[in-house]
Amino acid sequence: MYYKLKRGKLKKLIESAWKKAKTIRNLEKKTGIRKSETYYYQKEIRPLNLKNLIALEKYLKIKINKNYIEKILPDNWKQIKGGKNCIKIKKKNGTYEKQLAKFIEKTREGGINMHKKLKKENPEKYYRMQYEKFKKIGGYKYTTKNGEKVRNELEKDIADILRDYKIKYEYEPYIGIKDRAFFPDFLINNKIIIECTAWRGFDKAIKLKEKIKHLKRRYKVYVVIPKPLNKYYKILNKHLILGLDEFVPVAQTFRDGKTLEREQLVEHMTVKSRILLR
Numbered sequence: 001m002y003y004k005l006k007r008g009k010l011k012k013l014i015e016s017a018w019k020k021a022k023t024i025r026n027l028e029k030k031t032g033i034r035k036s037e038t039y040y041y042q043k044e045i046r047p048l049n050l051k052n053l054i055a056l057e058k059y060l061k062i063k064i065n066k067n068y069i070e071k072i073l074p075d076n077w078k079q080i081k082g083g084k085n086c087i088k089i090k091k092k093n094g095t096y097e098k099q100l101a102k103f104i105e106k107t108r109e110g111g112i113n114m115h116k117k118l119k120k121e122n123p124e125k126y127y128r129m130q131y132e133k134f135k136k137i138g139g140y141k142y143t144t145k146n147g148e149k150v151r152n153e154l155e156k157d158i159a160d161i162l163r164d165y166k167i168k169y170e171y172e173p174y175i176g177i178k179d180r181a182f183f184p185d186f187l188i189n190n191k192i193i194i195e196c197t198a199w200r201g202f203d204k205a206i207k208l209k210e211k212i213k214h215l216k217r218r219y220k221v222y223v224v225i226p227k228p229l230n231k232y233y234k235i236l237n238k239h240l241i242l243g244l245d246e247f248v249p250v251a252q253t254f255r256d257g258k259t260l261e262r263e264q265l266v267e268h269m270t271v272k273s274r275i276l277l278r
Helices: 009-021 024-031 035-042 050-060 077-093 096-121 123-136 153-164 202-215 227-232 234-239 243-254 262-266 271-277
Strands: 002-005 069-073 175-177 180-182 186-188 192-196 220-225 240-242
Touching (some): 002 050, 009 035, 024 035, 180 202, 202 234, 220 227, 220 243, 227 234
Parallel strands (some): 220 240
Antiparallel strands (some): 002 069, 175 180
């Protein structure tokens, strides 16, 4: 750490030490401050480092008044100053932008190569790392009875129903299928996947259909949506559960490790729900 004293204060401090030591050489022996440093301090060309400040205070038997300190500088202030001067010179001679662009390109290439290597050697770690970054900006605002942070109220309700029925689940687990990675909303008994969405629009249904195409190779997949959104998700009809009322009887079967087909699912629904599914 370095201390820049107010104008005239460092000069006065050094001259007081000179006067007491009688010679610069003697001052060096008494304080350990090199003669060259003493010269720069007397001219107030350089700030005073902490070690020399303590040495002067001890030698003169004084304590520097805090009001004398104009600025406290970090240990690497020379590098910072040198870097700024270097940038000024490069900007002046026109090489700064070119070198900056080259540095950015090398950094980008290094990042790409690192991602490619990690993705190839440890895909699970890679995808988990990427997904954690996504989660930080994903807006997980709701807390389940199990203490997980989830994205929306529908996910919270599903999680709480599963807990109430003592059904163990994993929330957003990593699932790798060939060269693809998925993080479905819920995984039960390592064979049942539940996706939840309250998104209004056909685009979400199309994305889910593509996702299910891969997941259904290993898992039974259910998609829970609010009943009023059925018109958007008809292309997923074989996988749909319309609302929490339909989900509750289905959840009860999970305790026995069962996976119901759509035809069996209908048997668990109310008459009103059957009408909605036609």
